[in-house]
Amino acid sequence: MGMRSLLYIAWNRKQYVVNISHDPVMDLAYHAKAWGCWQMWIISPLLLLGQAMGLLWSVSSPLERKGMFYNQKKAPSSVISWARYLKDKASSGASCSSVLKAKFALVQSKLKSTGQDPLDEPQLVVFVEKHLKDTCLETKLEQAKQLLPLVEGRMFCIDELEKILSGDLNLKFPVEDLFQLLYLQKKVDIYPGVGINDKGRPQCFRCGTNNKLRQSYCLDCGSTECYYCETCISMGEVRECKPLYGVPALFSPKSSEVNVELDFQLTEAQKDTALKVWQFTKASGIKKCLVWAACGAGKTEIAFPAMAQALSLGHKVLFAVPRRDTLIDIEQRIKSCFSGVEIAALYGGSEEKYKKADLALATTHQALRFYQGFHLVVLDEVDAFPYYGSYMLYYGLNRAIHPDGKIVYLTATPPDSLLKIPREELERVTIPVRYHGHPLPVPEIIIEKSLQLKGENLTVPDSLLHLLHKSVEGDLAQVLVFVPTIFLAEKTGEALKTAFELPPFNNFDGGWVDYTHSQDPERDKKRERFLKGEFPVLVTTTLLERGINVPKVNVLVLFAENRYIFDTRTLVQMAGRVGRMAENPHGNVWFVGTHATPAMKEAISWIKNMNKEAAEKGYLNRLPAAGRMKLKNAK
């Protein structure tokens, strides 16, 4: 299966094509049939697909790969290009022999520079009628046509094809031949698994990365220096000698009603935002839209009308989230709202991975399996791990969007990269208020210099214990205590445990305090117990910064001056844990640090701006507290 390919030039009297093939005779037969080409010159030795593709991209223009007329050149735009143009005219003008000579010399010099053996002279293949019959061109074209709709919108290598087809089509010919014909018809794009990119460096064409490419002996192609990618190896191996086929979605307009049935009422703010997003997908010339919602505003649902609109036009829609557990959650909600729509949930370990569907719900990793397939992509929680900061997932998701497609980002804390995009390219919509109509709790900064780790011991100052006592026994609210590191989580947890055994706490049985972090094997159990209200104080790292809904909770952020871990987004997310339920819409958030960092101030100003906007638009049941920043020194 290892594929080796070569470069050729095929021509007739008017035009020529530069391309690659693993079977030049079949290509020649196709060209002869399609545009009356009769000669082909082979200008490179057999190369691994990655090398051959890199060579092709470096020696030819897109127009030459498509089919270029000999004297088809752009009108010159500057003096120098006029001079060049005239010089060309004066010499002889481009003709088949001059093109061949130029390309052959270029290919050989490139081969030499990469240390491969060049070809002595180009080889000629002339078309004869017999080729048509020998290559079974007609039947192959027929079968390729049947194959195309089954794989549209996907990016895959040959090993995956069997699973995608799942026995729907009985292929009589090698798949490589069929896809080569589709490639010549410009219906499929072929990439090498790993190849040389336009910067002349090796790159994995599935995940877009280049940091974990390794060379090894390959049994398929026999080369000892065949690259493969270890970054995306969990999705199956891609190699330098294996092709990746990208099939853009075929657009077949159909109009069918798609209704969204919500089992609850949208609030005013949600309705306004949903309308704006719907207008964006329908009419706007802008391709990106950012929905900036307050924590707990119910942002997932506001994309539903826009999705229904795209689906009713016959477009394909992708709803992507970074993590699997949230996806399973959302799958239930979406399935109940969109009845009568083909829905597939794609995540690692899902059985529907290769199912054909109009609405795909996928983790961002699974987006790597698609190629220009979706006219609308909705990406929830743009700033969440693992999507945030991963080049691979960014690359994959952007490739999955159709060239005419649009993307909607949903988030409570948009990353800088999105905020930097100018307004002409990114439409911004906000939902400034939570569904219960109360303002977001504004955090309070507490300067506390005595909270420090001295040697092995951490003593919690009385002022903080007073806060905790007031919260636990006064308000009867649980407290989430956030600390920056696992080590500090353990230390703080132990320190609070001992402090809680002393007055003023009435902690007679002990066990009011527990701590957890990502390395804790019992983290899920502790989280469940905390949610049930079995103990009031949980010390944690940023592990629980999102996706936890506690009925009545206050948030205490210790060591908040640690700016590498507690950046603006993390602080806003942590503050967003408070007051999410309609029964207890208020609560307290305290940032405790040795000094007030810019991140703390920015987080507070983000929250205040949200509240201000909500008040201006008249969404609030109650006006927010006075707008001055409170600085309270505990000493």
Place this chain on the structure above:
Amino acid sequence: MPNSLMEGAREIFFPQREKCCFCDQGLSLYEDMWCANCFSKILSWKEKYLRCHLCGKLVKNVNICRDCSDNRPLFAFSRAVGGYEGLLRDLLHRFKYKGMRSLAVPLGRLMALEALKHKEYLDSQAITFVPLSPIKLKERGFNQAELLALEVGKWLGMPVENLLEKDVDTSPMAKLSRQERLANLKGVFKVNKRLANYRVMLVDDVITTGSTVISCCEALLQAGISEVFVLTLATGIDMEYKYSSTQ
């Protein structure tokens, strides 16, 4: 041009450190390919176990393991880099099942280092490896034993020959007992040519009960090869002794 200049400058001020093939941490000045930490983990079995003088299996308190004292193996002797546990087991899983074939280079080098300790390996005329059935080969895409053999051959400067063939696809052996494994593999391997007075080194990834290697040896000895020395990456640990020591 400015780009390449910038990159050159970056190379000078922040040179990229080589990384350990096993743990991805940066290597220090005198380390090559793997870090001292990983290497000591791989060789940590020496503190706990002895090894059987014949089959190389890790044992406690004895010189010859029980299987070998019951009936002597067909190969002359066998050695492995370490026990099939801990880091080595993890590496082998990554190499064999997750498809990280680039690990063949450091693992092959570890095996070559082991082979250098024994004169017999260096006296053999060729290296051969345990084959995979064609179905399995297609499924996995590579033969792990072949990759290791090629690396060992490269480090030791010895020729690697594909002597054995496996036509029949046998069921996976991981859950079978020793007797079942031997029956499962009876007559599965074939040698494709006649070789007289030839000593070979047989390479495999892991040896647990030794049944695969013994079946290969049978075929090789029938073809006229005089002696077979087995070299593997990992070896089994004699469970009985292991448990008795922990109790």
